[in-house]
Amino acid sequence: MSITSASGRGELRNAYRFGMFVLAIAFGITTLTARMFYLQVVQSQPANNVTSNSQATELESIPAPRGLIYDASGKPLVQNIVDFSVTVTPVDLPREQEETVAQRLGSILNLDPIYIETQIDGTTGSLYVPVKIADGVSASIASFIEENTDALPGVKISQTQKREYLTGQLFSDVLGYEGRITETQYQQLKSQGYSDQDIVGQAGLEGYYESELRGTPGNQTVALDAQGEPIPDLVTHGKNPISGDSLTLNLDTHEQQLAAAALAWGVRAAKVKQGVIIVENPQNGQILAMVSLPTYNDQLFADGISGSDFQALLTDPNQPLINKAIGGQYAPGSTYKLVTATAGLQDGSINTTQTLVSQPYIQIGDFKYWEWDRHGWGPLNIYQGFSYSSDTFFYQLATEVGLKDLTYWGDQYGFGKPTGIDLPETATGIVPTNAWKMATQNDPMYTGEIMYAGIGQGYDSVTPMQLLNAYSALANGGNVWQPQIVKSITDGATGAVTQVQPVLMNKLPASAATLETIRVAARQVVTSRHTGDLTDIPAIKIAGKTGTAEFGVLDQRGRLPYHEWFIGFTPADPYVDDFTKPDSQLAVIAFIYGANTWGNVATEVVKTYMLLHYKVISRQALALDRRTPGYIMGWVYRTTNFYGNNSRD
Template identity: 40%
Template sequence: MSSTHIYKRPLRFLAAAIFTVLLSGLLSARLVAVEVGGGGASSRDFNTLADGHRVIEEVIAPPRGLILDRTGRVLAENIATYAVQIRPGDLPLTIRPQVVKTLGEILQIDPVKITMTLDRATGSIWEPVRIASVVDEVVTRFIKEESAALPGVEVIFEPRRQYPYGELISNVVGYVGRIDALELSALLSAGYNELDYIGRAGVEQSYEEALRGEPGVRQVEIDVQGRIVRELGVTKSPIAGKSVVLTINVDAQQRAYDALAWGVKAAGNKEGVVTSVNPQNGEIIAMASLPTYDNNLFASGITTAQYQKYLNNKNAPLLNHAVGSHFPPGSTYKLVTYSCALENRVIGVDETLATPAYLEVGGQKFYEWNRAGFGRRLTPAQGFSYSSAVVTYQLAQRLKIDRLAACGRAWGFGEPTGIDLPTEIGGVVPDQDWARTTISRTLYDGEVLQSALGQGYDLATPLQVMNSFAALANGGTLWQPHVVLELRNPDGTLAQTIEPVERGSVGMRAATLAEMRRAARLVVANTLMTRNLGQIPLNLAGKTGTAEYGVRDKQGRLPYHNWISGFVAPTDNWSKTDADFAYVVFMHGSNTAANAAIEVLKRYLQLQYDLKRDYRIPGSMSIGNYYGE
């Protein structure tokens, strides 16, 4: 299967999307027109009439735009649901306890909670107070039938967000939530009201302005008690939100998700990332992050217990780990160290370095990862392919920390990539200024060696690691990754194309980058390091990584993360820069018999490229004491 993704939107998907937006428009306009009365937050005085009546303007909420995948399949839509509310002015205080008790039994809500909700309401007594959302239609029919015994209780239509693919892509799509009281005062001027939803995560949050649309306005006449007595008409029609089309195809997302889900289960860990990108323009192809969450729970009104369960999970399912978590990048960071050494000519392409079992610095022994050395001298490309720690130490000694850190920043580490998703963090690239500011001293020589290995104080997000290899693949351009392809008007016409943004260049010679691409291919072909990965019939290049963290076990061993990042090229000519697929696989705390990230990558590539053979090695994901670079 080709990794090139061509944008084709089936008309049936587009028609369904347009219909959903229009349906939502009818519902949301009616919702606010019925619900908002008196001098509430969403209305303002317009004129005073005889008998104390007033004409006020009320906001009409716009229908929210859809979120679609690259082929037009709906990822976030609006559906019609029911809500129950109480208009306090129509509920006599003398019978309120009985009505609340009866309603609580019907809705299976504690009457005390309903009473507290009513007591906290601050608007006019004629302003409705929301009691329950997403109420089953059978329940609403019963409430209507018992209306005589439930004065002040109303059933209304309410548009609700629905996410057809749920956990598969929730880390990208995100979810919406109610505006709380603290936010409301700051959002009133933008036309929001206390009944509105707003994007809380993912694309729902980062593209809130486009998705929300523009509120409308209608005029109504109210009496002295705040009740609507006459509707005077709409003075400004609401404008539906734009639909957001992602760069991601759901099928591609499914392949990444399935590979990661298999790996997490097989390795017995709880956290991981599989992400891919087009190196030529920064378009995200897939972005899977586990654990994750069901965004439909938020759309339907997540319970306190459900939300607390997410918060209590130490693996942070509400966080997109591809962008919002950083870890020691391990030997994937040797791309920085080796390219920096070649570019600054502290070593030549054909120069060789010794590979003893350890390098002694300041009376301390810094061992090769295999603790034996390789018994021969290695060129930089060979050192990279064997992930030699001792060769890396020698390069770090020649470069010094400040020059190494400058190269790290040139490759995009140490700052956010600028992806159009919220909660992205920047990671850490230590240098002496950072050390003086952060730890009140300069870095020790041994810490410099650790930094060259991508450990110690080094921290990077999976997206940063992938973006560095995407830049290697394309000849040195750092594109700003993006998950949104374009915005569409409610009628389906194109509103805006999201153009690729070039954030900068790694600033290295073409010869340096070509040598590093060749070295990345040698990694894949090195059976000591990647076993049978080189047998996969693709022009695959990459770099593995293992990074220790945490507390030592009884045997003195540290837990570790596994990485692999790289790209797939159209040909095996590594001087070319036309690869259209770059990837990263990150496995948190795997502690398996082999590099778990490699096994997950094999499964991902098998699914992505429709390979007939399964290259995974039986037993490689069992618990073990693998430690490699």
């Protein structure tokens, strides 16, 4: 085969092997070309369909961005993030390909293929309704699936918005959460364009302001290709969605943190789980902080809570899902003496100079109604009766006043009815009347029960919000304001800001003198150190009222657990001891559920909050207390010459 010969250069240019090489090249390039032809012409995909098949169209709804929520300083408490979910539409998935697709999806999503098949086969609805396979899929996996829809027939990516709560659990009870629309809600909201797949606010602000936050969904017409898949390029915009309105709260993250720190310290010190703290501006009803413990993580709901997690929250005996500030009702104990005192001063049963004799007990028939310290103090005027929180004093006063006046003033202070707060208010409390008792127990109120009603025991029941609002009315000279969480609403379309105006729910028909008398008495609660010793902290002038209400069953040592209350308020100038003027800017309530401590933890919580709020101590100092719960008590002991707080009432 050699072409060269005489030159003696060996087998240069072996034609046979050159031929083989050329054949190899021809074969190789031909194979590549053939495969390219197969992939690009025979198996060619979407790109070709774009121009040809665009008759079929579909109207798609575009959800509006949900309104955001900001704290008083403009800091966002929540943001919207995009969430991808993977669905399979059974009708688009040929039976014989189901196993393959399930396996492919399984390896993409890291799920068991059997699970996916079960989900698809187990659907009871129409074959046209997409079955959700996975939620919270990352953007890269979502785009991978979208680019490979041909290998995954019936599989679709849907893009949904989801909430991200930016402050952890701090505002969970206030902000609430969203969830799948319930059947009842759907029936109510159907007319407003909701679908039965919608996610709507279910609790807290998300629920209360659902219609503001939701915005107006838009829509668009998309062209469908031969497979019924939307063609991305062929979209006709119908109507752009309009963002939901944004809320700016009266609540401030910093104040909320202080309140949460104080309350967390209190429940830890009392070794209990449940407690509430609310901070209000008595001059206009703005709520500055609101914490209910135990709380929950609202992000769990935003991420799609699992059945077991939800069950755990529902069955938790401490009811973390209930915002106890507005959703729990409890016996108010001695704090309710505010109502009895107002009634007595207003109807002339008592004046500022008259006295009633406090005794170890008052006997009605066989039953002894005891003074809380089982001794009594002898004759007491209204200031002393209120500040010593004498039970026998108020038993007598309540009897004098009578049930009718007692319930009248309870109603005037806002007990037994909604406060009107802009949150889903599920509890309204009870102000017992004869009519109420007849209706519920077919029996009138007995004298002893009226006496109990005068000291906040028996049938009396209030929510922490109602109680704080009543004391706010005391502090501001008689105005029962509507408590307000939201300060302003920003329109999602125009950006126009609407300030929420204070709403006066009721003007107490009590004289200024009556309220001034009770304010001064409330100051003596703190200074007389019979019940409120610990709240008399240096520099800051606090007035307030303690309360302890027994409930439930005896423990092993024969004691009843009790609620502990304290409501405190400061004058406009918290450093000047003058409670004659109705100028308070700050009222705080603390509530501890089921405590069994020696002393009132609620006073400690309010005091701790005040110390933090007025920067007497730092939150860092309080944080140190994590290891030694007695730290604050010790600090107060050293700086205030405190002699011990043994009061129970």
